[in-house]
Amino acid sequence: MKATVDVYGVRVNQARVIRAMTVTAVMEALGWKHSRLNRLERSATTALPVEDFEQLVAVLRFPPKFFTTAPTSRVHPTDLLFRAPRSITATEREYLAQFAALTGEFLDELHTRVKLPPVRLPVLDSETPVDQAAEAVRKAWGLDTDGPVDYLTHEIERNGVAIVMRRLLTSSSRRILGDEDSTGKLDKHLGYSVRVGEFNTRPLIVVRQSHSWERTRWTLAHEVGHLALHASGSVNEEREEQASRFASELLAPAAVLADEVSRAPSLAELLPVKARWGISLGALLKHLHTSKLLSDQRFEALRRQLYTRTNTETDTTWGRVEPGWNDRDVERPRLISKWLEMAFSATSAMMLAPYDLMWPQDMLEDFTVGQRTGVAVNAARAVADPAPAVAMTGTHSNVLTLPVGRRRG
Incomplete structure (x- = not known):
């Protein structure tokens, strides 16, 4: 059994920031020194003893897979x-x-x-x-x-x-x-x-x-x-x-x-x-x-x-709540919920649990909150979208058809 786990420093920093924890709070929870946590976050990768890694996972409440997966999307x-x-x-x-x-x-x-x-x-x-x-x-x-x-x-x-x-x-x-x-x-x-x-x-x-x-x-x-x-x-x-x-x-x-x-x-x-x-x-x-x-x-x-x-x-x-404030429903996005349906046959973040994804359950909920589910808006005027057919995982495929607004005639 491997005695250490290679951990990406950026992942530790990301998890700490998402959990709204200070360096001091994490350090105290782990029983580490500031310098050790700071070095870990600044390093490309660090080989952590398995026991320390398991403690880190428990404190930051991210799946182990998150810390061992190379980061690809960087946003400053x-x-x-x-x-x-x-x-x-x-x-x-x-x-x-x-x-x-x-x-x-x-x-x-x-x-x-x-x-x-x-x-x-x-x-x-x-x-x-x-x-x-x-x-x-x-x-x-x-x-x-x-x-x-x-x-x-x-x-x-x-x-x-x-x-x-x-x-x-x-x-x-x-x-x-x-x-x-x-x-x-x-x-x-x-x-x-x-x-x-x-x-x-x-x-x-x-x-x-x-x-x-x-x-x-x-x-x-x-x-x-x-x-x-x-x-x-x-x-x-x-x-x-x-x-x-x-x-x-x-x-x-x-x-x-x-x-x-x-x-x-x-x-x-x-x-x-x-x-x-x-x-x-x-x-x-x-x-x-x-x-x-x-x-x-x-x-x-x-x-x-x-x-x-x-x-x-x-x-x-009127400046605070205008007339007509309730004449329309608040618009809600649909893309992520639709893609969850097509990619995972999932209609909620909870249904993603069997897929061993690297994000914690509560963060998946943050990605998907407020999304519309079911039929797209105003299906009566739906027309074929120019997006091509998309292959589904498995043996079948689907074409996503979404309604469009007024188009140039």
Whole structure:
């Protein structure tokens, strides 16, 4: 019997970060010195005595296979495409990076079993005007350039961008990131995006769960803007604002709004516009203003009304909970749950237990939380997707057919 186990230092660091444990906490639990744990995390591999390895596995609560498998997806906090607020700590940023890295490896595992959709998201120069950038994305996705995107989440996933929902309290770390959710409350950040996988070619969006369909759609569009325009990373305040303008333009092209919105609209007149395009009044007002479709004076007047007018349904201001807040269901991703069905015949993370995967059960739950299951949205208008047939493990194959939004005619 082998007396030692070769352990990858990066894996020890990843597991510790995911578990939200400090070096001191792990050291005390193991009865080690700081220097030994630090050396282990910084080393490529270390031969640990079997007894020490078993202790490490027990303390960090990751399967033994995780520590002995070479890491392939590397994500540094600076790779994350979002402008971190001052309130977020370096430890939290590291957690977000390592969570993305492990998600990337999970996606690679799915891809080896059943090919994920090819990535069809243009990488654009950051100097590209947002209207041109949004039009380029719509064209790449085969959508009309002048119509609403009915189910944005589906279009994102259909074109190879994976979406993971992040709940307030994660199973794997018991870490709380952001404030308790409410439709109008701001939190530390709503989402982030990054390219993951062995070759950093799979775009990933991690978005926090929300009860607001307006917030969810706009956040997803915002992250698409980062992925398309900011492939180099280094998101600053200017680029964050650019992604925001892109999000509104992707959801509601200003050139089309110019024919639908009067030069001095009321909030009541904008409600049907909100409903048609699937964009909040707050984002719509700013979009109209920055697109020169709303004067400074009218914009300020409408914004004041937004935050003073009472929504009698919710007893809050319109700016906090807008009319129409419950007119749509909150969009939820489907890609990961669908691929679990095809690759493992699994409809939940619990059903993955027999497959001897390297991720702990609670982390698999974090990968799959918030995913839709069963038939895809609006199957009545489903058409054959251009993705090719995908071979299943075993003796049969399936073709994934997903619905699409309005396509260019």
